[in-house]
Amino acid sequence: MTTTHETEPEVSPPSQRGDRIFAGLAKSAGLVILAALAAVFIFLAVEGIPGVNQPAETYAPLSSFLPYVGRLLFGTVFAALIALVIAVPFALGIALFISHYAPRVLAAPVAYVVDLLAAVPSVVFGLWGARALAPQLVSVQAWLGEHLGFIPFFAGPASVTGKTVLTAGVVLAIMILPIITAISREIFAQTPRLHEEAALALGATRWEMIRYAVFPYARSGIVSAVMLGLGRALGETMAVALVLSASPVVTLNMISNTNPATIASNIASSFAEATPAKLSVLIATGLVLFAFTFAVNFAARAVVARSERKFSR
Amino acid sequence: MAKSIDVSDLDIYYGDFLAVQGVNMTIKARSVTAFIGPSGCGKSTVLRSLNRMHEVIPGARVEGKIMVDGQSLYDPSIDPVAVRRQIGMVFQRPNPFPTMSIYDNVLAGNRLNSKRMKKAEQDAIVEKSLRGANLWNEVKDRLNKPGMGLSGGQQQRLCIARAIAVEPQVLLMDEPCSALDPISTSAIEDLIHELKSEFTIVIVTHNMQQAARVSDDTGFFNLKAAGQPGQLVEMNATKKMFSNPDNEATEAYISGRFG
Known part of the structure; x- marks a missing residue:
């Protein structure tokens, strides 16, 4: 793309050539990402579609593909939703604290520490969840099973190892916290001063000002942030694989020994000893996860676009 | 409802930076007081200190006294x-x-005061405030449309309606017409004339004709010198300010021989 003539300062419009080079670079970067995505999709489709029709024993403990992937998908969504329910309030609270409540000396370090969380490798979170967090949560889960057992989520009997989908959800929550916090913090901080002052001048307290000016402005950004967090939680592998000893079951019980597996963790834990037939089944589940994540992102964009259209009118 | 304001020895800081020094003035109830002066001389800063909006900026603070009807504002x-x-x-x-309808925008302040209001009561406040802001006839058929859909001048009158809906004692206006075309400006100036029977109004303006048209009293602000804090140079009845001011600097500024 660049030529050897580039070093010679040319008089006739230098900016145009720079523009062309940059436009070319940007365009090829865009095309490469599309091509990569297409290549992943084609790989998953070619390798995975045979996995839909394999001998029944490949799908053990089930006997055909759809129930198999259905249960895994349930586990994936369930664990991700637990993570979201835990992470979103925390993330929004932290983001608001950093952008609107904390004194400046405190805001920067807190923001920095939260960003650091994103730099911890997921396998470390997995180990920590399995070795450190799970034993700590045993008593909490026992308490939940005892006192809130009437809610299906806490039906119990509580696991004695603590390695449950609830624990996995907590670990996932910590993992998606930084991205949700970082994005919503940026959006909160961009709230137009004009709108904040409009609320304050009417005699709004700080919280009322946030409700009047910050949240409406940030709504679509919050949805994007949550969706990105959800995408991360759906695809997360090691943290879940290390925490859960899972099986493809459908249960809302979050604290018992039988835990639903997620697609990604199932692939990770079955991959090593998989036969070719099993492998194609695993890849097919990967294709389902790919399509599902895609659909979630699409839905999120649609939600955001619609709310933006509504406000801009 | 309208109240007078007494300002004495007011110093206003941004952090360590002294922006305005030694302001003494009396703002009469049910009248319009205009602040004029070159950019950066502290008019808006003084205005914002009158409803404690100044301190919203981190590090900003105020020394001195502001009394509203005998009650100290900074107590x-x-x-x-x-x-x-x-x-x-x-x-x-x-x-x-931006996300609220015209109707909700007018009621925003009332809802903050968190009184539960009946629908009829709300309707009454909205109509009264929008009539007060000379906007009712233009928007009465689309009260549930977003406020952002109005023209700039209408939006500004909507903001005035929102401000008067809570029946304040004083209305501060910080260059309310500087983003508006002449027709909208004239609509707002007419409105200021009407509002002064009910409210004490303080308006900052860069437009001296506007100050002359709408105000009863005028205060002229200027920097003491380059790099020095701003100060109130002269405050007098508008008629006197624009015909025969006490201070030479005032005359120079008003007649355009400034600097």
Whole structure:
């Protein structure tokens, strides 16, 4: 793309050539990402579609593909939703604290520490969840099973190892916290001063000002942030694989020994000893996860676009 | 309802930077007081200190006394939120809440005061405030449309309606017409004339004709010298300010021989 003539300062419009080079670079970067995505999709489709029709024993403990992937998908969504329910309030609270409540000396370090969380490798979170967090949560889960057992989520009997989908959800929550916090913090901080002052001048307290000016402005950004967090939680592998000893079951019980597996963790834990037939089944589940994540992102964009259209009118 | 304001020995800081020094003035109830002066001389800063909006900026603080009808505004026992509910403000650029309808924008302040209101009561406040802001006839058929859909001048009158809906004692206006065309400007100036029967109005303006047209009293602000804090040079009845001011600097500024 660049030529050897580039070093010679040319008089006739230098900016145009720079523009062309940059436009070319940007365009090829865009095309490469599309091509990569297409290549992943084609790989998953070619390798995975045979996995839909394999001998029944490949799908053990089930006997055909759809129930198999259905249960895994349930586990994936369930664990991700637990993570979201835990992470979103925390993330929004932290983001608001950093952008609107904390004194400046405190805001920067807190923001920095939260960003650091994103730099911890997921396998470390997995180990920590399995070795450190799970034993700590045993008593909490026992308490939940005892006192809130009437809610299906806490039906119990509580696991004695603590390695449950609830624990996995907590670990996932910590993992998606930084991205949700970082994005919503940026959006909160961009709230137009004009709108904040409009609320304050009417005699709004700080919280009322946030409700009047910050949240409406940030709504679509919050949805994007949550969706990105959800995408991360759906695809997360090691943290879940290390925490859960899972099986493809459908249960809302979050604290018992039988835990639903997620697609990604199932692939990770079955991959090593998989036969070719099993492998194609695993890849097919990967294709389902790919399509599902895609659909979630699409839905999120649609939600955001619609709310933006509504406000801009 | 309208109240007078007494300012004595007011110094206003941004952090360590002294922006305005030694302001003494009396703002009469039920009249329009205009602040004029070159950019950066502290007019808006003084205005914003009158409803404690100045301190919203980190590090900003005020020394001295501001009395509203004998009550000190900066007394430690006074909640700035309560002050702002009684002293309304209209900003340079119209700032209706973008996600709210016209109706909800007008009621925003009333809802903050968290009184539960009946629908009929709300309707009455909305109509009264919008009529007060000369906007009712233009928007009465589309009260549930977003406030951002209005023209700039209409948006500014919507903001005035929102400010007067809570029946404040004082209305502060920070260059309310600087983003508007001449027709909208004239509509707002007419409105200021009408509002002064009910409210004490303080307006900052860069437009001296506007000050001459709308105000009863005028204060001229200027920097003491380059790099020095701003100060109130002269405050007098508008008629006197524009015909025969006491201070030479005032005359120079008003007649355009400034600097």
